[in-house]
Amino acid sequence: QAKGQGRGTCCYFNAEMQSVAEHKLKLEQDLSHAIGAGQLKLLYQPLINAADQSLVGFEALIRWHHPTRGVVPPTEFIPLAEETGLIMNLGDWVIEEACRAASQWPENISVAVNLSARQLVLPALPATVNAALSRYRVQANRLELEVTESVFLEDTAGSLDVLKRLRALGVGIALDDFGTGYSSLGYLNKAVFHKLKIDGSFVREAAGNRETVAIIQSIVQLAKSFRMTVTAEGVETADDFTRMRDLGCHQIQGYLFGRPMEFERASELVHGTQNRLSA
Numbered sequence: 404q405a406k407g408q409g410r411g412t413c414c415y416f417n418a419e420m421q422s423v424a425e426h427k428l429k430l431e432q433d434l435s436h437a438i439g440a441g442q443l444k445l446l447y448q449p450l451i452n453a454a455d456q457s458l459v460g461f462e463a464l465i466r467w468h469h470p471t472r473g474v475v476p477p478t479e480f481i482p483l484a485e486e487t488g489l490i491m492n493l494g495d496w497v498i499e500e501a502c503r504a505a506s507q508w509p510e511n512i513s514v515a516v517n518l519s520a521r522q523l524v525l526p527a528l529p530a531t532v533n534a535a536l537s538r539y540r541v542q543a544n545r546l547e548l549e550v551t552e553s554v555f556l557e558d559t560a561g562s563l564d565v566l567k568r569l570r571a572l573g574v575g576i577a578l579d580d581f582g583t584g585y586s587s588l589g590y591l592n593k594a595v596f597h598k599l600k601i602d603g604s605f606v607r608e609a610a611g612n613r614e615t616v617a618i619i620q621s622i623v624q625l626a627k628s629f630r631m632t633v634t635a636e637g638v639e640t641a642d643d644f645t646r647m648r649d650l651g652c653h654q655i656q657g658y659l660f661g662r663p664m665e666f667e668r669a670s671e672l673v674h675g676t677q678n679r680l681s682a
């Protein structure tokens with residue numbers, strides 16, 4: 404059958420497939436030790452108030468410092484963790500670590516954490532989140548959980564119930580990466596999301612595309628009618644910033660205001676004499 408794809412790539416194709424599978428298996432084994440070995444780390448990317456450019460919080464983004472491969476990006480190992488079920492332990496670690504960071508920062512600074520759809524299938528998640536909040540004495544409204552619309556693709560009823568119970572704890576729930584995938588406007592009406600994050604690819608596409616601008620404009624208006632906070636992700640240029648601010652986005656995130664950074668640098672930003680970041 405591989406032969407049917409032509410150009411006599413049959414054997415090469417099989418060998419490559421095997422090496423990809425081996426690579427994946429090795430990475431999976433390594434990942435199962437990564438938490439215990441202290442190889443996982445959270446970086447923190449600033450979230451900025453569009454109106455006055457003040458710091459409102461951070462999004463925690465995971466990195467894996469692999470002993471021989473160097474830094475492995477989450478786009479490479481989160482899918483593996485999801486497949487193997489390791490995401491449950493990994494996800495708990497992220498929640499714990501983000502609450503610990505939040506406990507070191509003032510009460511007006513929020514911390515956002517990404518959740519995989521698979522984590523929402525576990526009914527115990529709200530209890531885990533609540534325990535981490537109490538352990539570090541962090542107010543629930545300082546924690547935001549980011550999910551993508553993929554949570555609605557599997558086990559819709561169960562996931563929605565877990566989201567509602569998380570919301571009842573007082574934590575924020577953000578719909579991440581909006582503008583990619585299906586981006587059904589119906590998701591905004593689920594009564595669980597307090598925030599909508601417009602995906603960076605969509606934000607940057609707006610630079611040269613009036614149709615995209617018009618679509619973003621309607622999304623922002625609709626989100627506001629549901630009293631949601633709107634964040635623009637992936638803001639890289641001053642033009643991106645003014646465009647998204649003028650379209651009504653409340654918050655801005657992107658390389659223009661800061662890349663994901665180590666906890667210590669994030670703390671410097673928090674405690675800096677001026678929390679007005681320069682663009």
Ligand code: C2E
Pocket residue numbers: 448463464465476477478481497517518519549579580603636637638639656657658659663
């Ligand atoms: P995300 O949650 O949408 O995070 C935003 C991604 O965009 C991050 O990539 C961030 O570094 C990147 N980014 C931020 N500003 C800019 C910009 O101005 N330009 C560009 N080109 N990119 C920007 P990162 O850190 O590689 O994370 C990728 C994805 O991995 C995240 O997308 C999230 O879905 C997932 N992820 C990260 N950490 C975790 C985690 O702890 N748990 C889970 N389940 N997923 C995670």
Ligand code: MG
Pocket residue numbers: 462517549579
């Ligand atoms: Mg996110």
Ligand code: MG
Pocket residue numbers: 579580600602603636
């Ligand atoms: Mg995103």
Ligand code: MG
Pocket residue numbers: 580
């Ligand atoms: Mg993303």
